[in-house]
Amino acid sequence: MKKEFQKFQGYLSGHGLKMTKTRELVFKEIFSSPAVHPNAYDVHRRLRAKRKDVSLATIYRTLNLLVKTGLVSEIDLGEDHSHYEPERNKIAHGHLICLSCGKVQEFRNEEIQGVIDRIGEEKGYTLDKFSIEVFGFCQKCKKG
Amino acid sequence: MKKEFQKFQGYLSGHGLKMTKTRELVFKEIFSSPAVHPNAYDVHRRLRAKRKDVSLATIYRTLNLLVKTGLVSEIDLGEDHSHYEPERNKIAHGHLICLSCGKVQEFRNEEIQGVIDRIGEEKGYTLDKFSIEVFGFCQKCKKG
């Protein structure tokens, strides 16, 4: 996470932008627990719980900035808003989403990365990123 | 497509709902060209071009209904609205999206289906469906 934060600082200074207390807070909210993948409102709520009042507008602005730097990725978990998580490029991972309780679990798989690389090659694409969302029912919900 | 339409009719009558001219039009708009994956507004525009005026509200209502029946799936192509396509369950397919021109191309791969089934088993999930979106730059855009 230290390396990513330095990369963020580098991006900002390289673009005439400034590092602020607020940007640091949002950055840390995303990077301190990668498996949380909060949405913008979650970040807002989590910060407020820590007595850090940051407006939703600024949270959106900062998240968009982090996405632009390539440090954060925006994911769609089947709801009507985006979620965010640190970009762990090179490590293929997807999300397993329970259609009943909404729980989101990550999975990792190297085979898929290989298959997708091959598909890109076949179709003549230079690949940038991919997302896999798998929907089903978790063990707990199957029983209930 | 005939089979799917019958399934739609069966769902409606089984739920005390009615088949209408409008529902048939929306259904056909989705099923007549599976690779179009239009959004709600596209469906509206395409119908209007055929002198069939159906309100956006009804299009949304019908698309949601078709998704509920399992006949249509809602996909996220990285824009800020949903797209729709016939559900071709059992046939794993993903979307290859060009980050420059926005072109969407489908791909099919059996290997991925196998890998995902295995992941579901490992984690104790009963899988329902999955979506794969791969982003990159198409051949044409790489040159330009």
Add this chain to the structure above:
DNA sequence: TTTAATGCAAACATTTTGCACCCTG
């Protein structure tokens, strides 16, 4: 001290909903 960052409220885009009227079964 210059220029970017922030908060607020208004604007936007997409999708949903309440209600009066229309149509299917």
Add this chain to the structure above:
DNA sequence: CAGGGTGCAAAATGTTTGCATTAAA
């Protein structure tokens, strides 16, 4: 002809933006 379907306009959601003020470099 009873109950669901539709269009319209208004509401609801999630996200972005203009502007006056604050703060980083």
